[in-house]
Amino acid sequence: MSRRKYARAGIAAVVVGVAAAIAVPAMAAAPAKVTQKVVGGGKFVPNRSVSDTMHFKLDRINVRKGGTISLVNTTDAPHSFSLVTKRQVPRKLAAVDACFEKGPCRQLAIDHGAINPVTGEEQDPTTPLVNKGKAGFNQPGDSVLLAPHGKAKVKVTSAKALYYICAIHPWMLGAINAPAPR
Secondary structure (H helix, E strand, C coil): CCHHHHHHHHHHHHHHHHHHHHHHHHHHCCCCEEEEEEECCEEEECCCEEEECCEECCCEECCCCCCEEEEEECCCCCEEEEEECHHHCCCCHHHHHHCCCCCHHHHHHHHCCCECCCCCCECCCCCCEECCCCCCECCCCCEEEECCCCEEEEEECCCCCEEEECCCCCCCEEEECCCCCC
């Protein structure tokens, strides 16, 4: 092998080593506790518009497996913090509207007891926490309700990428241990 080929192989090995030295501590540095706030409110302009600025403060949450997310609702409205599949995250206004028909919002409302599955009537939620699988937040369908100005904590028991929405206000969305959905 020529000196040039050895040099190329050596440079490649150094680049891989540097990348690993940067990536491994960054992944290990994921915090064990994170706080996610719900912020915003409504705005009414007569004969023009009604807008809602409520949203999750963080679009992306980075937390280690076994870590805790503290949820704090600073608004006067109830919200949910609900895990969904990546493809169920609304990306257009039509998808926000469809969340209650074809999307996950209706099923989450039924699971929380906010909709009577027989009559379809809305009612006060009866189940504050829905856990579809193993204990902790780890799969689509896991969901917690946040009362106005309420607080809750969830333990993330999965290391894989997770996506969340508010099933009441589906434009509120984000990701855990993944790039924020856009």
